[in-house]
Amino acid sequence: MHELSIAYSLVEAAAEAATRAGAQRVVAVQVVVGALSGVATGALTFCWEIATAETSLAGSRLDLVEQPVVVYCPDCRQEGELAGVQLFRCPQCGRPTGDVRRGRELQIESLEIETAVCDDAGGAASAEEAP
Amino acid sequence: MSTRIVEIRQNILNKNDLLARRLRDGFTAAGVFTVNLVSSPGTGKTAFLQRTLKELLERGTRVAALVGDLETDNDARRLAASGAPVRQINTHGRCHLEAEMIESHLAGWDVADYDFLFIENVGNLVCPSSYDLGESLRVVMLSVTEGEDKPLKYPGIFHSADLAVITKHDLAAACDLDRAALLANLEAVCPGRPVLFTSARTGEGFPEWLAWLAERRAGWPASGGS
Ligand SMILES: Nc1nc2c(ncn2[C@@H]2O[C@H](COP(=O)(O)OP(=O)(O)OP(=O)(O)O)[C@@H](O)[C@H]2O)c(=O)[nH]1
Ligand SMILES: [Mg+2]
Numbered sequence A: 001m002h003e004l005s006i007a008y009s010l011v012e013a014a015a016e017a018a019t020r021a022g023a024q025r026v027v028a029v030q031v032v033v034g035a036l037s038g039v040a041t042g043a044l045t046f047c048w049e050i051a052t053a054e055t056s057l058a059g060s061r062l063d064l065v066e067q068p069v070v071v072y073c074p075d076c077r078q079e080g081e082l083a084g085v086q087l088f089r090c091p092q093c094g095r096p097t098g099d100v101r102r103g104r105e106l107q108i109e110s111l112e113i114e115t116a117v118c119d120d121a122g123g124a125a126s127a128e129e130a131p
Numbered sequence B: 001m002s003t004r005i006v007e008i009r010q011n012i013l014n015k016n017d018l019l020a021r022r023l024r025d026g027f028t029a030a031g032v033f034t035v036n037l038v039s040s041p042g043t044g045k046t047a048f049l050q051r052t053l054k055e056l057l058e059r060g061t062r063v064a065a066l067v068g069d070l071e072t073d074n075d076a077r078r079l080a081a082s083g084a085p086v087r088q089i090n091t092h093g094r095c096h097l098e099a100e101m102i103e104s105h106l107a108g109w110d111v112a113d114y115d116f117l118f119i120e121n122v123g124n125l126v127c128p129s130s131y132d133l134g135e136s137l138r139v140v141m142l143s144v145t146e147g148e149d150k151p152l153k154y155p156g157i158f159h160s161a162d163l164a165v166i167t168k169h170d171l172a173a174a175c176d177l178d179r180a181a182l183l184a185n186l187e188a189v190c191p192g193r194p195v196l197f198t199s200a201r202t203g204e205g206f207p208e209w210l211a212w213l214a215e216r217r218a219g220w221p222a223s224g225g226s
């Protein structure tokens, strides 16, 4: 079970990104999980509450988006989505291909955050005052 | 307060991946070709590596090994009998090696002293596939006693390796090995990837394995890593 350690890495990275974005609170974290990433989505969801406890992400939601494997077929000269991860063949013509274009990723896609309302306006105002 | 969506697009295994990249750069600069061996428990990683270390040492090749296990230093002791420098990494419950463990266990070793560094991962066909250790090559191993369907059951790790090594081939007849089915399953999850049939007991496949290693090392680092 490495989903808990992945969840911790995820929380750490998301918390840093949230701080950079000026978040007061993180509402949700959207994560793309590729079919070849080796991560069990159910286990990751299960670990989320534990991993976020007592962090700035406590109470946030984890939104998982499953990304199927996409391979490139040199014959068809196009990408195709695989139905699973057990048969690496072009879905159009059936040619075996291991040229994986998507499906390995495990990444934080986006954050849904709450920020102070006048943050942008304040920044703009002080910039105008500067000269 | 206002709610908004911020695009991040950041890899989650960030820390491990960054460290693995640094390790890989270090290995490349030091000229040490690093091989990560993955398989289920008991496939024969240690037996295979024992013979590999011994044969390479006999040819005057400079080799070293790191071996990961949850507990015990049995494998390190078995490997050290070859005469090669070996270090045990005890993961204390973790089911895979991480780049950080490789870095900390290399402390005090000058990897530039070696041509090859072998890393025996913890026996596990799931988690090691997600952890880059900075290796130049990943080898997935499968014994003839485990069943021909394993590539289909663990496609992630079978897909991720540069070479598939079939072990305990001396037992093929006793296990009614269906060679064609095994090859078809390996091909289905990773088209075109080479497969070697070996036995650490009889030495079958070792000349091919050592030749393949030498060839890959000769084309490295221009060929890129895994
Ligand atoms: N017949 C036969 N037995 C083998 C061969 N290689 C390994 N074995 C036996 O298989 C068993 C497991 O071998 P190990 O080398 O310890 O396997 P391992 O993959 O290192 O195991 P873990 O590190 O515990 O995951 C031992 O009893 C070995 O003697 C082989 O080529 N032929
Ligand atoms: Mg072993």
Ligand SMILES: [Zn+2]
Residues within 6 Å of the ligand: A073, A074, A075, A076, A077, A090, A091, A092, A093, A094, A095
């Ligand atoms: Zn095609």
